[in-house]
Amino acid sequence: xxxxxxxxxxxxxxxxxxxxxxxGFSARAGDTIGLLGGNGAGKTTTIGMLLGLxxxxxxxxxxxxxxxxxxxxxxxxxMNFSSPYVALPARLSVAENLRVYGxxxxxxxxxxxxxELAGELDLVALLDRPAxxxxxxxxxxxxxxxxxxxxxxxxxxxxPTASLxxxxxxxxxxxxxxxxxxxxxxILLASHNMAEVERxxxxxxxxxxxxxxxxxxxxxxxxxYGRDDLEEVFLDIARNxxxxxxxx
Amino acid sequence: MSAARRIWxxxxxxxxxxRRSWPRLLELAYWPTLQMLIxxxxxxxxxxxxxxxGQLAAGILLGGVLLWEVALRSQMGxxxxxxxxxxSRNLGxxxxxxxxxxxxxxxxxxxxxxxxxxxxVPAVLLAWALYAFNLFALGPVLVLFAVNLIAMGWxxxxxxxSLILRHGAGAEALAWSVLFGITPFAAVFYPVxxxxxxxxxxALALPAAHVFEGMRAVLETGIVHWHHLAWATxxxxxxxxxxxxxxxxxxxxxxxxxxxLSIGE
Numbered sequence: 433x434x435x436x437x438x439x440x441x442x443x444x445x446x447x448x449x450x451x452x453x454x455x456g457f458s459a460r461a462g463d464t465i466g467l468l469g470g471n472g473a474g475k476t477t478t479i480g481m482l483l484g485l486x487x488x489x490x491x492x493x494x495x496x497x498x499x500x501x502x503x504x505x506x507x508x509x510x511m512n513f514s515s516p517y518v519a520l521p522a523r524l525s526v527a528e529n530l531r532v533y534g535x536x537x538x539x540x541x542x543x544x545x546x547x548e549l550a551g552e553l554d555l556v557a558l559l560d561r562p563a564x565x566x567x568x569x570x571x572x573x574x575x576x577x578x579x580x581x582x583x584x585x586x587x588x589x590x591x592p593t594a595s596l597x598x599x600x601x602x603x604x605x606x607x608x609x610x611x612x613x614x615x616x617x618x619i620l621l622a623s624h625n626m627a628e629v630e631r632x633x634x635x636x637x638x639x640x641x642x643x644x645x646x647x648x649x650x651x652x653x654x655x656x657y658g659r660d661d662l663e664e665v666f667l668d669i670a671r672n673x674x675x676x677x678x679x680x
Numbered sequence: 681m682s683a684a685r686r687i688w689x690x691x692x693x694x695x696x697x698x699r700r701s702w703p704r705l706l707e708l709a710y711w712p713t714l715q716m717l718i719x720x721x722x723x724x725x726x727x728x729x730x731x732x733x734g735q736l737a738a739g740i741l742l743g744g745v746l747l748w749e750v751a752l753r754s755q756m757g758x759x760x761x762x763x764x765x766x767x768s769r770n771l772g773x774x775x776x777x778x779x780x781x782x783x784x785x786x787x788x789x790x791x792x793x794x795x796x797x798x799x800x801v802p803a804v805l806l807a808w809a810l811y812a813f814n815l816f817a818l819g820p821v822l823v824l825f826a827v828n829l830i831a832m833g834w835x836x837x838x839x840x841x842s843l844i845l846r847h848g849a850g851a852e853a854l855a856w857s858v859l860f861g862i863t864p865f866a867a868v869f870y871p872v873x874x875x876x877x878x879x880x881x882x883a884l885a886l887p888a889a890h891v892f893e894g895m896r897a898v899l900e901t902g903i904v905h906w907h908h909l910a911w912a913t914x915x916x917x918x919x920x921x922x923x924x925x926x927x928x929x930x931x932x933x934x935x936x937x938x939x940x941l942s943i944g945e
Contacts, residue, residue, distance in 0.1 A: 535689025
């Protein structure tokens with residue numbers, strides 16, 4: 433099976449600052465990969481390079497079999513992205529926003545797809561409302577609908593539940609789980625919510641100072657660090673704490 | 681998936697914005713109409729004081745005002761539509777979609793023509809209704825004048841967008857001001873020969889100066905001086921190539937610096 437993501441020797445340097453330092457990883461189709469690390473660990477830079485927004489200083493990225501250096505538009509048509517830090521035009525209605533991205537991604541049967549997503553993400557009553565007038569939770573659901581408009585084979589999510597209340601956050605996580613199971617989509621998730629990563633991810637990449645310093649399933653990491661939750665593992669790595677005694 | 685559909689997608693985004701915002705629509709026609717009123721009354725005054733000579737001068741003035749608006753609105757149409765993406769923090773989504781950079785530019789250019797038409801047509805009608813000045817009396821050559829001015833507006837806008845990619849939203853003031861800064865050298869209201877000798881080469885490097893020399897020739901003599909149009913077209917081709925290269929270079933540099941996500945900050 434082709435890897436959905438294959439990254440080799442990826443490096444990004446801004447002047448004298450090394451933001452990403454020779455990392456390599458792959459993700460099998462259908463996996464949910466968590467990208468964890470403190471602020472400045474290189475997560476956003478890595479996602480930016482995976483999306484083609486950033487040109488790497490060195491290394492290669494293959495997404496869904498396409499070399500991002502030479503053929504990024506073919507890959508971009510089959511993937512999508514959501515981040516609370518990138519907005520949708522506030523004055524356009526939800527339906528208009530989804531139409532814009534439906535056209536940009538060449539979605540067939542666009543109106544049917546919008547109705548489908550509106551039903552699944554509970555957006556029917558919001559379709560005619562300007563995106564800027566929605567609550568944070570509603571905006572997140574709209575951003576998710578935008579990210580799913582083209583039925584992506586790879587979904588990159590940057591802190592998908594940041595600033596959401598626990599109920600809405602849980603709803604979004606549940607929806608992502610069901611969507612991945614139904615579609616076989618690969619998900620790469622950058623998050624500071626360790627419970628979210630434990631729940632959703634089959635594999636976790638721990639980043640620090642631009643490097644991948646550890647990798648494994650949430651269970652493997654907990655066992656390796658002798659901890660009960662990923663937050664403690666995160667702190668062990670971030671603060672260079674000695675590992676606790678491994679669980680028997 | 682066709683390029684035309686992606687271009688339409690971005691156009692739809694801007695058309696939907698204007699459909700929902702009548703102040704934006706009003707703003708498009710506001711300045712050209714205001715300009716036409718001010719210059720129209722000025723021209724009427726000159727014509728009343730100077731007889732036949734004054735009527736010709738008034739016609740030249742009004743023709744200059746209307747055609748310069750074509751260039752101004754085309755340039756602003758591209759640059760402000762690009763800025764709309766920055767202001768709405770939407771640029772990241774646009775650049776991670778399959779929309780190619782040239783398709784982005786094509787969508788912005790097409791939107792600029794629509795914006796220009798909405799802005800300039802009321803002013804043209806006003807000139808005809810209030811001051812009996814019919815721009816279309818220039819004849820079919822008017823289309824060539826307009827095309828050259830639109831093209832000039834486009835390549836200047838592409839230069840502005842390149843500067844915004846390089847310097848971020850800090851360069852956004854250029855979207856409004858750059859063409860006003862060029863006006864003294866564009867020979868809109870007076871011939872190039874009026875300018876000091878030192879400034880004449882600057883004027884002659886601008887397609888607009890040749891268009892307006894051509895326009896004055898048609899209004900004064902009724903004869904089309906094709907060499908003016910040839911110069912304007914050749915200059916536009918040269919400047920467009922230069923602006924496209926600058927845009928491509930700055931777009932790549934923005935991808936190297938990681939500026940596409942943080943450009944509005």
